[in-house]
Amino acid sequence: MKYFFIGIAGAGMSAIAQYLAGKGHSVQGSDRIFLKPEGDDSRRKLEAEGIKCYVQGESKIDLTTDFVVASTAIEDTVPEYSFAKQNGIKILHRSDLLAEICDQNRTIAVSGTSGKSTTTAMIYSILEQCGLSPSLITGAGLARLQQQGKIGNAAVGTSDLLVIETDESDGTIVKYHPEIGLILNVDRDHKPIDELMPLFLTFAGHTQKTLIVNLDNKYSARLSRNHGDDFSCRTKCKNFAEDFAQTMDGISFTSDGTRFHLQTIGRHNMENALAAISVARLFGIGDDDIARALANYSGIYRRNRIIGSHGGITIMDDFAHNPAKISASLTACQGIAERVIAWFQPHGFAPSRLMKDELIEKLTALLRPQDIIVFSQIYYAGGTADKSISAQEFADGIAQNGKNALYIPDRAALLPYLKSTARPGDLILLMGARDPSLAEFAESVKNCII
Numbered sequence: 001m002k003y004f005f006i007g008i009a010g011a012g013m014s015a016i017a018q019y020l021a022g023k024g025h026s027v028q029g030s031d032r033i034f035l036k037p038e039g040d041d042s043r044r045k046l047e048a049e050g051i052k053c054y055v056q057g058e059s060k061i062d063l064t065t066d067f068v069v070a071s072t073a074i075e076d077t078v079p080e081y082s083f084a085k086q087n088g089i090k091i092l093h094r095s096d097l098l099a100e101i102c103d104q105n106r107t108i109a110v111s112g113t114s115g116k117s118t119t120t121a122m123i124y125s126i127l128e129q130c131g132l133s134p135s136l137i138t139g140a141g142l143a144r145l146q147q148q149g150k151i152g153n154a155a156v157g158t159s160d161l162l163v164i165e166t167d168e169s170d171g172t173i174v175k176y177h178p179e180i181g182l183i184l185n186v187d188r189d190h191k192p193i194d195e196l197m198p199l200f201l202t203f204a205g206h207t208q209k210t211l212i213v214n215l216d217n218k219y220s221a222r223l224s225r226n227h228g229d230d231f232s233c234r235t236k237c238k239n240f241a242e243d244f245a246q247t248m249d250g251i252s253f254t255s256d257g258t259r260f261h262l263q264t265i266g267r268h269n270m271e272n273a274l275a276a277i278s279v280a281r282l283f284g285i286g287d288d289d290i291a292r293a294l295a296n297y298s299g300i301y302r303r304n305r306i307i308g309s310h311g312g313i314t315i316m317d318d319f320a321h322n323p324a325k326i327s328a329s330l331t332a333c334q335g336i337a338e339r340v341i342a343w344f345q346p347h348g349f350a351p352s353r354l355m356k357d358e359l360i361e362k363l364t365a366l367l368r369p370q371d372i373i374v375f376s377q378i379y380y381a382g383g384t385a386d387k388s389i390s391a392q393e394f395a396d397g398i399a400q401n402g403k404n405a406l407y408i409p410d411r412a413a414l415l416p417y418l419k420s421t422a423r424p425g426d427l428i429l430l431m432g433a434r435d436p437s438l439a440e441f442a443e444s445v446k447n448c449i450i
Contacts, residue, residue, distance in 0.1 A: 112184030266332030312424025
């Protein structure tokens with residue numbers, strides 16, 4: 001078949017496009033980010049997979065195209081979308097296409113408001129290293145695949161196993177019918193809890209064979225069918241963990257008598273690993289083999305990634321962007337650093353309004369007297385938006401509660417601040433999502449300090 005993706009550089013879109021190209025289909029696509037220098041890398045890597053890429057509005061879409069693929073973010077005024085509509089070319093939503101792909105495979109679908117990308121990567125890594133040759137469609141690049149010159153968010157194996165990351169933010173999670181479904185947690189993110197729970201309940205009902213949930217999250221625990229395949233940090237079920245330990249080099253814990261070590265930090269990553277272990281055990285993989293695979297797991301793009309260290313100062317780049325994720329990242333860093341200087345760029349005006357009070361409350365409770373949190377201007381991706389909220393409201397709220405918080409609207413001004421403030425023993429934690437320039441900005445912070 002011949003597919004054309006509108007917005008092909010997006011994380012979810014590029015993964016499906018690479019998967020289809022790997023399966024022998026003809027794939028093309030366009031994206032407005034190809035007009036900018038930050039789009040060069042993804043364009044080059046997509047074309048290396050045999051996918052022809054164009055600037056949005058300047059593409060070669062024609063009547064030989066079988067399907068046009070679009071996401072929720074694509075407006076019907078985009079030229080390629082209009083062409084397809086006017087000429088009767090079938091338009092597929094990204095999630096509908098992914099649902100079709102899932103139905104053609106034995107699918108393991110990972111859901112939850114936090115930890116999806118990491119857990120998906122861990123599951124894929126274990127199954128792949130243990131010889132099961134799964135395929136992968138996810139939202140973040142695996143370091144192991146990126147080292148091969150790929151985007152890293154997709155792979156095509158030789159078996160009928162497929163590991164995917166689902167999305168609750170736009171409600172499309174209800175479209176999937178996996179053989180094995182995971183619910184890692186349910187916390188306030190893009191939607192309030194009362195809107196999220198029906199989505200996860202539907203996903204749980206659509207899971208065909210085995211549903212695995214985190215019993216330590218009060219909302220996901222309500223969705224458990226039984227405790228046989230679920231996981232916990234306490235001994236409620238077979239898949240539990242104990243004896244957690246953490247150093248700058250990573251974490252370790254014991255589950256059912258086997259000691260596991262990972263090259264990442266944070267108790268939240270122990271939970272992610274427990275979910276992955278639960279899946280691997282379903283396929284009869286022994287704990288010793290699982291432990292070896294997890295010890296070799298090298299992480300994913302912008303998740304608790306230490307990008308540099310100099311003079312006793314460590315710099316970490318992270319995707320955290322909601323209260324649960326930010327709290328988990330901050331707590332993990334506090335466990336290995338004398339002082340944390342955290343920076344957060346909120347990822348949109350609507351999410352900022354939704355999470356403001358909860359984030360102020362959580363950070364007020366978590367920040368130690370010596371820690372510092374800095375906020376910069378809310379990221380604006382374009383389009384219509386109610387801009388009646390500022391990141392300064394986060395900083396002011398936390399400062400009024402007696403913790404060290406400040407607002408530096410222009411993030412470029414963060415560099416001289418960090419240069420003058422950071423000292424040996426500090427960990428600089430950079431957090432944010434959606435903005436494609438965040439990784440580049442993290443490099444500029446590293447270069448400033450180092």
